[in-house]
Each structure stands twice: as structure tokens, then as C-alpha cells.
Amino acid sequence: MADISVGLNCPACGGAVSVVEGESTLLCPYCSSTLFIEGDQGVTTMAFKNRVNRESALKASRLWWSRGWKARDLKRVGRTTEVYPIYLPFWRAMTRVAGWICGYEIRRHTDSKGRVHEQKVPKEVMILNDYRFSEIATDPGDLGIRSLRNFAGETSFADFDMIPTFEATTSKDDALARARSDAQSRARSSAKVSRVTMERLHVLTRRLSMVYYPIWVVRYTYRDRMYMTTVDGVTGQVLSGRAPGDPLFQSLAITAGTSVGGLAAALGIIMSGIAAELMIVGLLAGGVILYITYRFFRHGSEIVEGEFKHKPASVSQTIKELQSAARTLQEAYR
Amino acid sequence: MASIKCPKCAAPVAFDAGTKFIKCSYCDSQIYIDRSGAGFYYGVPFVIDETNAMGLFRRWAAGPKKAKDLDKRAQVASVQKQYFPVYMLRRDVNGKEQVFFEPAGSTTLPGLHALKVPAGDLKIFDASFDTGGAELIKPDIEMVSYVDSLPGKPKEQALVFFPIWRLSYVFEQKRYDVVVDASAGEVFSAVFPTRSSAAYILVAVFGFLAFAFEGLLALDSMALALVLMMLTVIGVFAASFTVARRL
Numbered sequence: 001m002a003d004i005s006v007g008l009n010c011p012a013c014g015g016a017v018s019v020v021e022g023e024s025t026l027l028c029p030y031c032s033s034t035l036f037i038e039g040d041q042g043v044t045t046m047a048f049k050n051r052v053n054r055e056s057a058l059k060a061s062r063l064w065w066s067r068g069w070k071a072r073d074l075k076r077v078g079r080t081t082e083v084y085p086i087y088l089p090f091w092r093a094m095t096r097v098a099g100w101i102c103g104y105e106i107r108r109h110t111d112s113k114g115r116v117h118e119q120k121v122p123k124e125v126m127i128l129n130d131y132r133f134s135e136i137a138t139d140p141g142d143l144g145i146r147s148l149r150n151f152a153g154e155t156s157f158a159d160f161d162m163i164p165t166f167e168a169t170t171s172k173d174d175a176l177a178r179a180r181s182d183a184q185s186r187a188r189s190s191a192k193v194s195r196v197t198m199e200r201l202h203v204l205t206r207r208l209s210m211v212y213y214p215i216w217v218v219r220y221t222y223r224d225r226m227y228m229t230t231v232d233g234v235t236g237q238v239l240s241g242r243a244p245g246d247p248l249f250q251s252l253a254i255t256a257g258t259s260v261g262g263l264a265a266a267l268g269i270i271m272s273g274i275a276a277e278l279m280i281v282g283l284l285a286g287g288v289i290l291y292i293t294y295r296f297f298r299h300g301s302e303i304v305e306g307e308f309k310h311k312p313a314s315v316s317q318t319i320k321e322l323q324s325a326a327r328t329l330q331e332a333y334r
Numbered sequence: 335m336a337s338i339k340c341p342k343c344a345a346p347v348a349f350d351a352g353t354k355f356i357k358c359s360y361c362d363s364q365i366y367i368d369r370s371g372a373g374f375y376y377g378v379p380f381v382i383d384e385t386n387a388m389g390l391f392r393r394w395a396a397g398p399k400k401a402k403d404l405d406k407r408a409q410v411a412s413v414q415k416q417y418f419p420v421y422m423l424r425r426d427v428n429g430k431e432q433v434f435f436e437p438a439g440s441t442t443l444p445g446l447h448a449l450k451v452p453a454g455d456l457k458i459f460d461a462s463f464d465t466g467g468a469e470l471i472k473p474d475i476e477m478v479s480y481v482d483s484l485p486g487k488p489k490e491q492a493l494v495f496f497p498i499w500r501l502s503y504v505f506e507q508k509r510y511d512v513v514v515d516a517s518a519g520e521v522f523s524a525v526f527p528t529r530s531s532a533a534y535i536l537v538a539v540f541g542f543l544a545f546a547f548e549g550l551l552a553l554d555s556m557a558l559a560l561v562l563m564m565l566t567v568i569g570v571f572a573a574s575f576t577v578a579r580r581l
Contacts, residue, residue, distance in 0.1 A: 008364045016342070018364040019355060081386070086455075138454075141518020164379075166518075167456040169422065173430040219386065219519075225396055225405060226389025228519065242393065247578035255571045258541030259563070265542070266549020286542070294538045297574060298531060299398040 010035065043172055043210050047087065049156040050163065050214035050233045054083050057216035057236070061229040064238040069249040069296075070303050074222060081226070082219040085233055087160070087212040089137040089168040090148050093179035094130065094208075097187035099201035101125045105194050125191040127201065133179035137168035137210065143230055144240030144306030148213060153234040159214070168210060176208055215239065230306070240306020250300040257293025261286040292318050340365060350458065373477065374492040377417065377463050378454035382516040384413060387499035390514050394521040401505065401527035402581055408503040408510075415516075417465060417495040418443075419473040427486030436480045438473035438493055443500065443513050443522075454517035459495055468497065533581045541570040 010017050015030035019037060026035045052060075058080060065074045107119045134148035180203045187201060214233025219226060222244050229241030268282010295318045337346040345360040349367060356365050382390065388410070395405035419438035424431065457463060473493060481491065497516035502509055505527050513522040544566045552559035 008366055016363040018357070019366070081389075139518070141515055142520035143518055164381075164455040166454055169433060171424075171431045171433045174432070219389075221389055224389065225393035226386055227393055244396075247575055250578040251571055251574035254538055254541065254574045255567060258538060258570055259545050259567060262542045262545025262547075263549045265546045266552075269546075269550060270553060286546070290538060290542050294534070297538065297578065298534045301398045301578070302393075302396070 043208055045210045045212070046155045047157050047160055047212035048214055048234050049154040050085055050159050051153070052085075052214070052216060052231060052233045052236045054216075057083055057085075057218060057231040057233075060231045060236055060238050061218040061220070061241070064229055064241060065243065068243075068303060068305075069245060069253075069300065071222065071244040071246045072248070074244060078220050078222045078227075080218060080220045083216060085159075085163045085214050085216050087163050087165040088140075088143075088145065088215050089166060090134050090211045090213055091137050091168075091170075091172060091175035091179070092148065092151070092207075092209050092211045093133045093176060094206040095133065095179055095183040096128070096130050096204045096206055097183050097201055098128050098204065099126075099187075099199070101127060101188065101191040101193050101196060101201070102198040103193040103196040123193045125193055127187050127191060129187055129190060130206070131179075131183040131186055133182050134211070135170075135175050135178060137170050137175065138166050139169070140307075142228075142308070143215070143217070144242075144304070144308040145215065145230060146307035148211065149239070150232060150235050160212070163214065165212060172208065172210075176205060179208075180205065238305075240308065241304075242308075243303045243305075245300045245303050247301070250297045253293045253300065254297035257290050257297070261288075261290035261293070264289060288322060291322065338365075338367070374490070375459035375495070376422075376456045376492050377459035377465070377495040378456060378497055378517050379464075380415070380466050380468065380497045380516045381454075382499070382514065382519055384415070384499065387413070387501070387514045387516065390519055390521055391501055391503075391512060394512070394523070395526075399528060401529050404505060404527060408505045410501055410503045411509065412500075412502050414500040415466070415468040416498050416500055417468050417470045418498050419471060420494045420496050421473075421477055421480060422490075422492045422494050423477075423480065423484060423488070424490040425484060425486040426489050431489065432486065434480070434484055436475075438475050438477070439471045440474055441471075443511060454496070456494065459493075470495065529581075533577045537570065537574050537577055541566065541574075544570075 008017050008019055009015065010028040010031060010033065012033040012035075013028060013031035015028060017026060017028055017035070019026060024037050026037060027033075028035060061080070062075070065078060071077075102122075102124050105121045105123055107121055108116055109119070110116050132151065134151075136146055140146060183203050184201055188196075188199070216231040216233055217228060218231060219228045221227070225244070227242045227244065229243075230239045231237070232239050263286075265283050265286030268279045268286065271282065272279035337348045339345070340347050340358040340361060340363065342363045343358065343361040345358060347356060347358050347365060349356050354367055356367065357363070358365055391410075392405040394400070395408055396403075401407075418441070421434075421436045421438050423434040423436070425434065426432075477491060477493070481488070499514040499516055501512045501514065503512065504510075508527075510523070510526055512526075514520075515522070545563065548559045548562045548566065551562070
């Protein structure tokens, strides 16, 4: 069997050298020869210092209980059972996108005689932007955290031995590939060219590092059920959480949704005498309002905030679904 | 904590699962840990105890998709504390690092054959590792059978023991299985009693149509429409409150 421990020596003078993970060149301290390190390429690792204590994590999570459409008796009935910090690993990539996007935009305008003119406006946009990307380097399980929101803070490995550390288990090259495609699509949308004829973009990776970020997990019970929130260990803000909902808010939502939506639809039908399009607008607006409130009515018995795998009750998730439905409709229409 | 022999002075050097480089505390030489040739055993400690696992199950069972009051009506028939083995294979495929996860034990348990990446604090699994009385499921699928079929060169291969609570519960004379991940608290389940959306849809559609109709009626007689609207508000609220609480 091969030895799993490998001693590191300078090949020129034989002196022992120290290598830090992520470095690719090294100066031998004895003979000053410059050495190039070959082999399994590592990444620079850093850890943020935990600045939040137990009390403030608790306070943040209790404050979160009283915000939004959560159960009204949560503050009275909810009991915190566990509060503990963990270190979660994240890939952090800095990329620069450079290049050109050329294309045109069509502008329509109506002149005084009511004729519609179409004008092709050529566009040429230079892109030189830096992007930051982060992604959790393990399966987040049920913590509801996928990416970093805060990149500033004191770095230190001082708490590293005291706090349980979740190990990085995803591939660094996969993370880098996602960082690059994310940067490219963000650069493309920042150019705002509606019809692209030519695109030449280069994504340059400036740095990939591994960041260990402190997160406080607060577990609490509500009527024998266990819920949790996570608190950012640097900024002290609540990152994600699950909480019981309240049937009162669910029924208020659907009452408001049916009344406003129904009346919007009726208004559309009444106004259809003026212009036929208004009926469609009214019915569509009514339908969308009804759908959003229905989703909350149906799934609002549990309030979920953060980047969880499934969270049907959130407004942003519903809007995303509506957008994709509208897109398929549009394509079918074409 | 596990240890290796320093290649210079042969002193034992303790190291943890995530480390690549380590300094010998006796002779101060830097050591690189090469994991490509050997197989490692890792274990993830139990973070969630039995009461918390039950609480997580109850929260999951109270979710909007599950049968109403499943959290109260489900009778937990058995609870098992287990370590489930998963292979973690880190490989170099054409210069790119890829990580593969494969189950090491044959199982029909929900979530475990699709369990991608065990999230947790990996510890070296040796004689000093505290399993906390959990039943260790023996790996009955050999690593070789996976390694031979995977592309690339090996960088690290490990057998990870992943902590789970295996619950089975009875609801309306039927038995269901649930697995609670005892590290990050995820609940896995393949089949569960579901809740019908019919009553919810009925209330929403009825309310919408009633208000649309009353809106049109307001053109002819405002007073009558307003009275009807008031009644509908009360009706929809009462119906939806009952549905949200009981169905």
C-alpha cells in the first residue's frame, strides 16, 4: 500500500518546505530556489469569524417569529430547544467578463397621421464587468441556505476547532463551471440588447476560494412540532426558517383575493364596451390575483423563508411559476 | 481523532477528515495527505436526538400537502437509530474534479438511494468514534463495483456513515416509512397520505365567480350588489376559515 502521508522537501537542497493549500509557487527558505507545485490543485480556504453570540441569535429568531403571516400565538407557545453554531462551506468565485455584444433594437412610433413606423436601432455594447458568485459546497439538507449574502467580515480560524464544521463535498470544478455560466448570463442581460447578432464574451476566473461561514441554527417547538431558523453568524440576520402559519391569515388572504380578483374581472367585462382588450386585461388581472392568494390559502399553514428545495407558499415562487406559464402560452400563441 | 505517521520522524500526527496539509507537531515538517490510494472511513455525528427527530417528523406531517392532522393522527410504530453507509468518490476526470455518491447498502428506504451529498461534520470513523448506540448498517455493495464503472482517476474514496432516524408510522391502517436525516434535519419520504385540494379550490372559485357576478350586478342596482357583497365576504371568510382549519 502506498503511504498516505507525504513529506515535502525542496528538490534542489532537500530542506523541508511548507506549502499552503491553494498556492502554486513557492520560494525555498534555505536555498531560495523558486519551486512550482504540481499535483492536486487546492483552493485558498478562509473562515469568517463568528460575531454573533447565543443571545443575539435567539433574539433575532424571536423577532422573526413576530414578523409576517406566522401563527399569532407563536411568541407565546413557541419554545426554543436548541441554539448552536455551525460552519458551512461555500465556494466563492470572482470572475470578470470582457467582450462585446452587438445587435439591434426595434422601436415603434406612431406619427400624426396614425401610421406606425418601425425603426431599427443598431447597438454595440462593450462589457467589462466583475461578478461574484457563491454556492454552498455541500448538500444544504433542510437548512434553507444555498448562497452567501454577505461577503464582508473579519476572517479568522480562531473558532474553527470549537464549532462543528460541515465538510465540503461538492466538486470545485463543477462550482467554477456554474460560476462562469452565471457570470456570462448576467453580463448578457446587463447589456440589454434585445436582438443579438454577434456576441463575443470571455469569462476570466480571477479567484476561486472556499469560505467557511458561521451560521447559527435555532430549533424550536410549536405544539409538539419542531421548526427551525438559521441566523447569519456575521451580520446577525435571519437567513432562512420554517414557521407555523395561521388559518386566520389564510382565510383573510383568500377573502381578499376572491373579492378583489372577482371585482377586477367584473370591471374588465363592464369596460369591454370601450375597448375589447380591457376585458382580457381585467380577467387576467383577476385570475392572477386569485391564483396568488389561492396558493397562500392552500399552502400557508407553513411559512417558509429562505432557499429551500420546495416552498410553494412564497410569493416569489408563485410569480416565477406564473412567468413560466405566461412564456409557454406566448410560445404556443406564436 | 485518527493519526498517521510522520514520514520524517515517525511520530503520530493527528488529522481530521477535511485536511490536506498538516504540520508534524514534533519535527515541524509539512506533510501532504495523499488520499488517492487508500480508502477512508468517515462518520457524521448525530446532531438530532430522538425527541427532535419526532418533532421534525411532526412538523413535516403537519405540512400543507399531507393529510389533515397527520401530525396528530399518525401513530409512530417504530423508531430506529441507524448509520447508513454511502460511498463518496472524488475523482479526476480529464483534469476536472468530480464527486460521485453511491449507496453502500442496498435499501428500499425513501431518500437514501437518491441521497446525494451527506451534509455534516465528517469525522474519521475508527475505534474512538462514538456511534451513540446507533445500529450500523453493514455495507453490502462493494466499492470496487462502483470504482470500475466510473470515469477518471481516483483522488479520494471514502465510506461515509450517515446518521438517520428511521421511523415508521400507521395512518388509517396503512404503514408508511420516513427517514429523518440526523445531521441537517431533512425528512425523506416516498409515499405519504395526501390532502385533497378540492375544498380549497371550491371556495376560491365560488368566491371569485360570486364577486364577479355582483360586480356586474352593481351596474343595475348598486345597493343590492353591495349587500350581496357583504354577505359573500362573510360567507367566503367563514367557509375558508373552516377549510383551512379542518380540511
